[in-house]
Amino acid sequence: MDLAGHLLIFAVAAIVALAAPLTLGRLIRPKNRTPDKSAIYDCGEEAIGSSYLKFDLRFYVVALLFIVFDVELAFLFPWAAVYGSAIALTDPTLSEGVRLGLTERLGGHTPGTLPIEATLTAGDATRLAIGGALDLAVFFGVLLVGFAYVWKRGDLDWVKTVAGQARQDALR
Amino acid sequence: MLAAPPAADLALPVEPAEAVESVTLAGWLSDGVGLDGFWALAVAAAVHAFVLLNLFGVLPAVFIWVERKWSARLQDRLGPTRVGGRFGWLQALADGLKLIQKEDLVPDAADGLLFRASLYVPAISVLMAFTLLPFNDRWVAVASDCGLFLILAVLSLEVVGVVLGGYTSGSKWSLLGGMREAAQMVSYEIPLALTALVPVIAAGSLSLREIGVFQAGWMFPNWLVFANPFCAAAFLCYFTVAIAECKRAPFDLAEAESELVAGYFTEYASFRWSMFMLAEYASMFVVSLIATLLFLGGWWTGIAPLDAALTGLNDWRPDVGVEGFGVGGYLANVLFAGVVCLKASLLVTVQVWVRWSLPRLRIDQVMATCLKYLTPIACVLLLGATLWPLGLLATLGRPTVFGSTFSASPSPLGGAIVEQDSALPNGDGEAGEALR
Numbered sequence: 339m340d341l342a343g344h345l346l347i348f349a350v351a352a353i354v355a356l357a358a359p360l361t362l363g364r365l366i367r368p369k370n371r372t373p374d375k376s377a378i379y380d381c382g383e384e385a386i387g388s389s390y391l392k393f394d395l396r397f398y399v400v401a402l403l404f405i406v407f408d409v410e411l412a413f414l415f416p417w418a419a420v421y422g423s424a425i426a427l428t429d430p431t432l433s434e435g436v437r438l439g440l441t442e443r444l445g446g447h448t449p450g451t452l453p454i455e456a457t458l459t460a461g462d463a464t465r466l467a468i469g470g471a472l473d474l475a476v477f478f479g480v481l482l483v484g485f486a487y488v489w490k491r492g493d494l495d496w497v498k499t500v501a502g503q504a505r506q507d508a509l510r
Numbered sequence: 511m512l513a514a515p516p517a518a519d520l521a522l523p524v525e526p527a528e529a530v531e532s533v534t535l536a537g538w539l540s541d542g543v544g545l546d547g548f549w550a551l552a553v554a555a556a557v558h559a560f561v562l563l564n565l566f567g568v569l570p571a572v573f574i575w576v577e578r579k580w581s582a583r584l585q586d587r588l589g590p591t592r593v594g595g596r597f598g599w600l601q602a603l604a605d606g607l608k609l610i611q612k613e614d615l616v617p618d619a620a621d622g623l624l625f626r627a628s629l630y631v632p633a634i635s636v637l638m639a640f641t642l643l644p645f646n647d648r649w650v651a652v653a654s655d656c657g658l659f660l661i662l663a664v665l666s667l668e669v670v671g672v673v674l675g676g677y678t679s680g681s682k683w684s685l686l687g688g689m690r691e692a693a694q695m696v697s698y699e700i701p702l703a704l705t706a707l708v709p710v711i712a713a714g715s716l717s718l719r720e721i722g723v724f725q726a727g728w729m730f731p732n733w734l735v736f737a738n739p740f741c742a743a744a745f746l747c748y749f750t751v752a753i754a755e756c757k758r759a760p761f762d763l764a765e766a767e768s769e770l771v772a773g774y775f776t777e778y779a780s781f782r783w784s785m786f787m788l789a790e791y792a793s794m795f796v797v798s799l800i801a802t803l804l805f806l807g808g809w810w811t812g813i814a815p816l817d818a819a820l821t822g823l824n825d826w827r828p829d830v831g832v833e834g835f836g837v838g839g840y841l842a843n844v845l846f847a848g849v850v851c852l853k854a855s856l857l858v859t860v861q862v863w864v865r866w867s868l869p870r871l872r873i874d875q876v877m878a879t880c881l882k883y884l885t886p887i888a889c890v891l892l893l894g895a896t897l898w899p900l901g902l903l904a905t906l907g908r909p910t911v912f913g914s915t916f917s918a919s920p921s922p923l924g925g926a927i928v929e930q931d932s933a934l935p936n937g938d939g940e941a942g943e944a945l946r
Contacts, residue, residue, distance in 0.1 A: 340536070344555045344641045344652045345664075351559035352637040353630055355567070356785055363610040363781050376618045378681040379776055388619065389682045393689065400881065404696040411703045414892075415659045415716060418707045422714025425899045425909045443715070464903065471896050482889060494881040496874035 399493040403485070410481050414474075420444055421470040427463035558651040562640040570791035571602035573858055580859070581866045605784070612780035619680030620777060628678060629782050631671025632789035638664045639796045644719040646809040646846035657718040658710065661800065662703055665755070668793060669695040672757075672764060675786070676774035687773025690873055691757060691764035697880040698761075702751045704888035708744035708895045709804045712737040718800075722808030729812030731912040735805040738911075740895040745805040747888055749857070752797035754880070756790060759865040763873050791858075798857035799850065806853055809846035820845055 378385050423444040427437065434457070441458045442449055458466070488494060535557060539550035575590070578601060582589025590598025616622055642661045644650035654660055669691060676688020712734050713721045721734070730736050735745045754761035765773040775786050802808060810817050823845075826838030871879065899909035 340551065341641075341652050341654060341660075343551050344558065345638050347552065347555040348559050348562070348638045348641050348651075349634045351556075351563050352566075352634040355563055355637075356630055356633055359606075359610055359781055360614075363612075363614065367611055367780065368613050370613065371615070375613075375615055378617045378619045378679070379683065379771060380681070381771075385619070385681075389680050389685045393685065400693060400877070401696050404700060407700045408703075411700070411707075412659075414707055415656065415703075415710070418710040419656075419714060419716045421896065422711045424714075425711070426714050428899070428903055429908045429910070431908065440714075467900060467903075471900055474893070474896055478889070478893065485885075489882070494878070496877045 399488065403488055403493075406481065406484065410477070413477070417470065417474065421467065421474075424458075424463050424467040424470060427458050428460050428467055430460040432460075555651070558641070559637075562651065563637065566637050566640060566792050567788075569795050570788045571606070573791045573794065573855075573862075574602040574605070574787070575599060576859060577862045577865075580862055584863075584866045606781075609781045609784045614782065615777075615779045617680055617777050621678040621680070624674055624678040625777075626782075628671045628674035629778070629785045631674065632668045632793070633785060635664055635667035635671070636789050636792045636796055638667075639793075642718065643796065643799055644722055644803065644808075645850055646843050647719060647723050649843055649847055650719055653719050654717065656716040658706060658716045658721070658800075658804075661718070661796075662699075662706065665793065665796065666695070666699055668789065671789075672774050672786075675778070676764075679774070679777040681777050683771045683776045684774050687764045687766070687770050687776070690766075691774060693873075694754065694757070694761065694763060694876060694880075697877060698751050698754045698884075701747060701880060701884040701888040702755060704885070704892050705744040705748040705751065706800070706804060708741055708891055709734040709737070711892075711895050711899075712741055718803050722803050722810075725807040726810050726817060728814045729807060731910075733805065733807040733810075733812060738895060738898045740891045740898060741805065744888075744891045744895070745801070747884060747891065748801055748805070749860075751880075751884060752801060753861055753864060754876070755797055756794045756861070758790075758794065758861055760868040760870050761876055762865075762870065763876050766870065768870070794858050794861055795854055798861070799854040801857055802850055802853045806857075809850040811849055 378389070380386065423440055426432075427440050427444070432440070434454070438452060438454060438457045439449065441447075441456060442452045444458070445452070534554065536550045536554035539545045539553055540547055543550075545553060575598070579589040579597065590601035592598055593604045594600025616625055639661050641651045642654060642657045642664070644653065644657075672691045672695075673688045676684040676686075676691065679685070709721065710716060713724045715721055715724070725733050734741050736742065757764050763773075765775070767773070770776070775783055778786065811820070820842050823838035823842040824836060826841075827836040828838075830837060902911065903909050
């Protein structure tokens with residue numbers, strides 16, 4: 339509620355802040371439209387054809403790759419926070435209070451609600467951290483295999499045909 | 511909320527909860543003034559929006575002047591010299607006044623409504639990002655537990671405006687610029703998020719405020735850029751990607767005035783054009799501020815006694831006739847906010863420097879830089895940052911080289927600072943329960 343309200347009011351504020359000078363400008367700016375001014379810029383020539391045309395979206399596979407990566411990253415963000423807290427807890431020199439506080443943060447508890455017995459020990463935290471690192475290795479490894487495949491296939495090249503031609507020439 | 515200022519011998523006091531009672535503006539409005547919940551929130555958000563909107567307006571004006579002046583010096587010119595007396599320091603304002611007076615042209619071929627609407631999108635996304643930016647440990651409009659995640663999400667909306675503007679202009683140059691921008695953005699977001707994760711692993715939190723508090727004390731080794739070698743490399747990688755995210759040279763292929771006329775804003779004139787510029791400079795500041803918070807010690811000066819002195823101002827509370835208002839605490843907040851803005855502004859200046867020093871890449875080189883260099887590098891950095899503390903644990907017996915940044919103080923700093931956003935829990939409550 340707090341966040342949504344803020345984002346909404348900030349969006350409205352941005353719109354107002356941009357609309358105000360534009361409205362002010364409407365009162366003072368000249369308005370002498372001519373056909374030449376209303377034409378699009380095409381290097382000073384008469385525009386040939388429309389720009390709403392079929393267009394080669396070169397990055398189609400890149401966009402697919404982005405979706406996979408981005409979904410993966412969305413999962414990695416909470417993982418990184420938990421893993422970082424677990425790593426901090428593996429330090430055996432931490433005081434009890436800090437240890438309890440870190441455990442609360444790790445588990446997402448409200449500060450001051452966890453009983454002292456629930457505190458994670460350094461040994462527990464180490465096991466948790468190693469588990470977390472292995473999770474990442476598997477989760478990320480699968481993604482990287484896919485990335486390597488796309489790379490090998492040549493989908494990361496901006497001009498695929500030229501790059502493919504160059505590769506074939508190199509083979510010859 | 512955890513990372514109390516380190517090492518008691520540095521005399522950084524852990525703030526006692528009674529002495530510095532921080533409340534949110536909404537809380538103060540409902541308890542102190544007596545507005546009911548909804549209106550308190552609305553008024554608080556409006557005040558936040560107004561304050562940050564001023565920053566949003568003033569900073570680009572400053573940076574535009576800095577860029578004009580410094581680019582001129584780099585090219586052995588003088589740059590603006592007259593407006594505002596010396597050094598042409600009012601140049602940006604004069605530019606704005608001129609642009610308001612210019613004729614507003616919308617091409618006949620353009621889709622009028624979307625053409626006019628698209629320029630609001632970048633500004634909205636950047637101003638919404640300001641919502642989540644902490645300027646010191648109390649000044650933040652919304653202290654979210656996953657602020658970093660949200661801010662990256664909100665910032666990435668900017669590209670929608672650029673693509674929309676490019677496509678609806680009805681010009682071929684604009685179309686090419688917009689499509690390039692889309693390709694560039696979807697690619698560069700991957701290394702951006704990956705490198706932002708590296709300091710998160712070191713700090714163990716997604717809250718930008720907590721990450722900032724974590725870096726209190728001496729610059730070395732407490733700033734996260736020095737936390738481990740992977741963090742230092744991640745900073746360089748993040749900064750490179752951030753330049754591309756703001757579509758600045760050498761990655762400004764969406765604009766590319768030498769080949770695409772002006773790219774996606776070829777058809778925009780007068781004040782409409784300047785709004786894209788405004789959003790660009792504001793987003794340069796936002797990504798630099800995120801870099802400062804993630805890597806460069808946030809609002810701390812990096813000199814422990816100086817920070818201790820500034821924090822000590824919180825205890826200076828002369829009676830000024832306002833209940834609960836501490837002059838010293840306010841002063842400390844202003845100074846800390848000044849420090850963080852100064853650091854971010856220096857990073858913006860580096861971006862300007864890079865723009866006027868390096869030649870523009872070609873579009874295929876831009877894509878190859880991201881997909882074949884930055885993304886694999888960022889993956890390696892993430893894996894390295896994951897394994898580094900485990901390696902240290904196996905050899906040194908502790909997860910950091912210089913000992914834990916978490917203080918040995920009995921009570922964590924939390925509770926008294928900013929009320930946490932209850933609508934956004936950490937998202938791992940069950941996982942935490944399952945551990946035990």
